[in-house]
Amino acid sequence: MNKVHSPTLSNDRKTIALQRWKILKQALTGSRSSETRTSDGSIRRFSGYGLLKTEKLSMTPEGSVWYQYTAPSQPGFAMSVRHLPGTIDASTLLGFNNTGNVCVWPAEEVMTDYCLKNSEQFRDCSVCELGGGMTCLAGLALAIVSKATSVLISDGNEDSVENLNVILSHQDNQSQFDNTKVSSRLIRWGGDTKHEDLEGRFDFVLCADCLFFDDGRADLADLIFDILKPNGKAIIYAPHRGPTFESFRDLAQKQFHVDAQEKYSPEVWDLHCKMKMNESGIYDENIHFPLLMTLTKHS
Structure with a gap:
């Protein structure tokens, strides 16, 4: 589906956009709140598990914000990440999934923590992060700390990929890639989308919180299968979001x-249990606590 910039929409396309917005708003805020989140996280019901820390570095004239990301568990680790400005509404969802431009999701935070703590697993391997939104934190972290042969970070939204290009070009990040080939790309799944040049290319696929649109799950499974090498693995973090995690598992x-x-x-389980005991109502494990699914492609 091509991104549409025109404010004039057909009734059918308006209906699709509004339906997707309704799903996303529930995913962002939970059914008990009408809040939405901005890209810099200024309005959020649950901000994360504290596995990553951010320090604001600067703001661009357009309103994008540069942050330095660090991890308490990884002394010396730091990466520079740009967040896009603004909020999301139904019209911005008319094009390809724009959810990754809203905020950094808890599943991405947890997946990044996993990659940092298990970087040796990816030594001499080719890695692709799918649907990583405007930051692709896990893939970027791996590009910095691992000895992977190559890391491809991607999203299906043009604005996200443009932001990823800017992040990769930042000198503080480039200076840490060493011999790892790092690149970004637009990757979508569904419809007639094909990526023949990626077939059988990757040892690992990373994916965080990309399971909640019903019409995309089967296509995502097919894409992961196509681009993995035989015996390759996909590491997927996603919350239940009703039956969506189980639906993807069955597929x-x-x-x-x-x-x-x-x-x-x-560590994450302990934090999760503590959050559940909090009576503030901010934490909803159905939409916030990511489960881990590992897919291994048969040889």
């Missing part, structure tokens, strides 16, 4: 060996 079992876990990290 994936037709093509992969599937392993799903909720107690994948003692």
Whole structure:
């Protein structure tokens, strides 16, 4: 689906956009709140688990904000990341999924933490992050700390990919890539979209919180299967969001060996349990707590 800039929409396209916005708003805020979030996280019901820390560096004239990301568990690690400005509404969802431009989702934070703590797993491997939004934090972190052969970070939204290009060109990031080939690209799934040049190319695929649109799950499973090498693995973090996690798991079992876990990290599990005990109502495990699904492609 091509991105549409015109404010004049057909009734059918308006209906699709509004339906997607309704789903996204529930995902962003939970059913008990009418809040939305801005790209810099200024209005959020749940800000994350504290696995990553941010320090504001600067703001561009257009309103984008540069942050330095660090991780308490990884002394010396730092990456420069630009967040896009503004909020999201139904009209911005008319084109390809724009959810990654809203904020950094908890699943991306947890997946980044996993990559930082398990970077040796990716040594001499080719890695692709799908649907990483405006930051692709996990893929960027891997490009910096691992000895991966190559890391491709991607999203299906043009604005996100343009921002990824800017992030990769930042000198503070480039100076840390060493011999890892790092690139960004527009990757979409569904419809007649094909990526023949990526087939069988990757040892690992990373994906965070991309399962909640019903019409995209089967296509995502097919894309992951196509671009993985035999015995390649996909590491997927996503919350339940009703039946969406289980629906994707059922689809994936037709093509992969599937392993799903909720107690994948003692640290994250402990934080999750503490959040559940908080009576403020801010934390909703259905939309905030990411489960881990690992897909292994049969040889």
